[in-house]
Amino acid sequence: MQAVLRPVSAEVGGALPNAIDPFALSLNENPFPPLPAVRSALIRSIDVANRYPEFLPERLRRVMAGHVGVRADQVVLGAGATGVITQALQALTSPGDTIVMASPTFDGYPILARMARLAPVTVPLDEHGHHDLDALADAAANARVVVVCRPHNPTGTLQSTAEIVNFLRRVPPATIVLLDEAYIEFAAAEHRIEALALIARFPNVLMVRTFSKAYGLAGLRIGYGLASAELTRTLWAHQQPFGIAITSLVAVVASYDAEDQLLQRIRQITAERRYLRMRLSAMGIYTTDSYANFVYLPSRGRLWRDEFAGSGLRIRFDADGGARISVGSRASTQAVLSAVGKTAAMTAS
Numbered sequence: 001m002q003a004v005l006r007p008v009s010a011e012v013g014g015a016l017p018n019a020i021d022p023f024a025l026s027l028n029e030n031p032f033p034p035l036p037a038v039r040s041a042l043i044r045s046i047d048v049a050n051r052y053p054e055f056l057p058e059r060l061r062r063v064m065a066g067h068v069g070v071r072a073d074q075v076v077l078g079a080g081a082t083g084v085i086t087q088a089l090q091a092l093t094s095p096g097d098t099i100v101m102a103s104p105t106f107d108g109y110p111i112l113a114r115m116a117r118l119a120p121v122t123v124p125l126d127e128h129g130h131h132d133l134d135a136l137a138d139a140a141a142n143a144r145v146v147v148v149c150r151p152h153n154p155t156g157t158l159q160s161t162a163e164i165v166n167f168l169r170r171v172p173p174a175t176i177v178l179l180d181e182a183y184i185e186f187a188a189a190e191h192r193i194e195a196l197a198l199i200a201r202f203p204n205v206l207m208v209r210t211f212s213k214a215y216g217l218a219g220l221r222i223g224y225g226l227a228s229a230e231l232t233r234t235l236w237a238h239q240q241p242f243g244i245a246i247t248s249l250v251a252v253v254a255s256y257d258a259e260d261q262l263l264q265r266i267r268q269i270t271a272e273r274r275y276l277r278m279r280l281s282a283m284g285i286y287t288t289d290s291y292a293n294f295v296y297l298p299s300r301g302r303l304w305r306d307e308f309a310g311s312g313l314r315i316r317f318d319a320d321g322g323a324r325i326s327v328g329s330r331a332s333t334q335a336v337l338s339a340v341g342k343t344a345a346m347t348a349s
Contacts, residue, residue, distance in 0.1 A: 022331040026314040028153075028183070028294050030216030031269070031328040034251075035261050038217070041254035045247050053246040056239050060249045064224055067256050070196050074228065076235040077244050079221040081182050081210040082108050088206055088225065089116040089145070091238045092176050097144035102131055104318050106153040106180065118145070129155030129288035129296060133163055137170035146171060149180040151187060154316065154324040155298075156290025161193050168202045176231075177205045183292035185214035186270055191291065195226045203228035206235075213293060214266055215255050222248045269293050273327045279337055297323045311339035 017024070019033040034042065054060075057077050065072040078084035085108070093099070095117035101109050103122035113120045121143065123135045131148060140146035148167070151158045159167075164179070171177055184192055199205055207226040212218035222244075225235065255262060270293075277287050277295055288296045297304055299321030308315055308323065313335055316324040325336055 020329075022329050022335060023313050025326040025328055025332060025336070026316045026324075027218070028213060028292070028324075028326045029218050030213060030265070030293070031326075031332065032216055032265055034216055035255065035258045035265075037258040037261075038251055038254040041250040042247055045250045048246060051246065052242050053244055053248070055241050056236075057244040057248070060244060060252060063249070063252060063256070068195055068226065070199070070226055071229065073236075074196075074199060074226055074232055076225045076227070076232050076239065077248075078223045078225070079243070080212055080218075081180065081208050081223040082112065083221065084206075084208050084223045084225040085109075085178060085180075086112055086115070087235055087238050088176070088178065089113070089118065091235050093118055093144050098142060100136060100139040100143045100146040102136070102147070102149070102152065104154055104320075104322070105147065106149060106182075109147055125152070125155065125157075129157045129298065131157075131159055133159065133167040137167055140171045140175050140177075143175055145176045145178060147178045147180060149182070151183045151291040153180075153182065153292070154294070154318065154322070155288040155296045156183075156292040156294055157288055158187055158191055158291040161191070164193065168205065171204070173204050175204060177202070179205055179207045181207055182210045183213055184209065185266060186273075186293050187291040199226055199228050203230060206231060211252065211255065215262065216265070217251055217255070220245065220247055220251055222252065269327050272330065272333060276325075276327060276333045276336065279333070280340065283337075283340060285340065294324050294326045297325065308339050311335065313339060 020031070060077060061075045062072045065075045076084060076087065078087050089112055093116055097118050098121055099113045099118040100121045100123065103124050110120060121139050123132055123139055126132055129152065131152065136146060136148065150164065168177060195207055199207065205227060209224055211220065211222040273290060273293065273295060277290070280287055285297060286300065288298065290296060303321040304323035305317040305321065
């Protein structure tokens, strides 16, 4: 009996995630599909998918540099922020080197450290989810790499510019500082650090950014790093030939051209974040002071995984019981509040 073959297109189509899913709150994705102008640019790029992208992404490098306000030779590119970080660890470290990071931190750092065969040293956050920069600086004295996420993942907290500068003064010049700014677009302009001045003053800093979060292009894997020309020269030597998809250039240019619409979406997300935190606070639930597109619920004796069980919500949980909840639509917020409310009602009864 001959087997009935399912069409490949149907199988792949069923595997694609939904662009709008109010329950998808675990990966800090943008809850909106690509901006209309970006979508149009991507559709046009399909017609040249038979052609290779640039051997090395020089044009995209120049576009990003012009937008950020640095020289082109101070920009490196990767497959998302993790691609830039991976490239940096491969180019700048040797097996057995020490990497210092906060605990908890972005899940990718322990994984990438293990892949590079580095020795991780973790420094606990304080009780409000902030970096202990003094302890990080002490640990960095004998490390090859130290990581600072600003805003931090998973707590969303943000160290001031003055605190970061004081920290960098204490870090030895031979220690590479990964300043992870994956969520910086969600912070107000006064909280942002001017890249050109920082990397000129501290040539051991690599500022890592992405188009996966605020720009809503997680599926395209576009990340970039900003650093001194000396540091990027080393990283650029490890740039993978044909490694940046042909869609990246058109998506980035269209995103920059539609910046007003992008800022409107960012304002909508940050307003929803404030609303979610306010409603949770009214229910007696503490959240850290988030400057990103998520809120963080420390455990404080509660196992949030158990409390959200059965809600259908996909949320990121820490081993100690804490929960990181991406900010989505108002429907997402209502689903979170409903789940927490049911738990509170059961506890009260």
